[in-house]
Amino acid sequence: MPVKIVRTSILPFRGFTAINLMGVLFVHPGVYLSNELMNHERIHTAQQREMLFVFFYMAYVVEWLVRLPMRGNAYRNISFEREAYANQRNLDYLRSRRPYSWRRYMKRTRH
Numbered sequence: 047m048p049v050k051i052v053r054t055s056i057l058p059f060r061g062f063t064a065i066n067l068m069g070v071l072f073v074h075p076g077v078y079l080s081n082e083l084m085n086h087e088r089i090h091t092a093q094q095r096e097m098l099f100v101f102f103y104m105a106y107v108v109e110w111l112v113r114l115p116m117r118g119n120a121y122r123n124i125s126f127e128r129e130a131y132a133n134q135r136n137l138d139y140l141r142s143r144r145p146y147s148w149r150r151y152m153k154r155t156r157h
């Protein structure tokens with residue numbers, strides 16, 4: 047799955063390395079794009095496609111808002127992020143990944 051890369055200092059916001067918007071990866075100029083980082087972002091692209099993009103962003107924001115008052119890091123505990131972080135080191139993950147696999151991460155332990 048090819049990922050288009052746009053280097054800009056405007057996106058993402060402070061504290062984040064990269065943001066994947068509609069399959070386009072925005073990264074700061076100096077950021078090294080490791081295999082792990084690219085795999086993480088490709089997992090997000092797979093999630094976005096199966097959610098027809100718009101439902102991905104809606105679910106992402108809703109889950110983040112729900113998790114904000116909970117213990118742990120709300121961003122890291124979003125199930126889309128859990129799936130991406132848990133599998134980013136497995137560079138073959140996307141070959142065997144089943145659609146909607148992020149659902150299995152909704153109830154995992156907190157970060």
Ligand SMILES: [Zn+2]
Nearest residue numbers: 086090127130
């Ligand atoms: Zn992510």
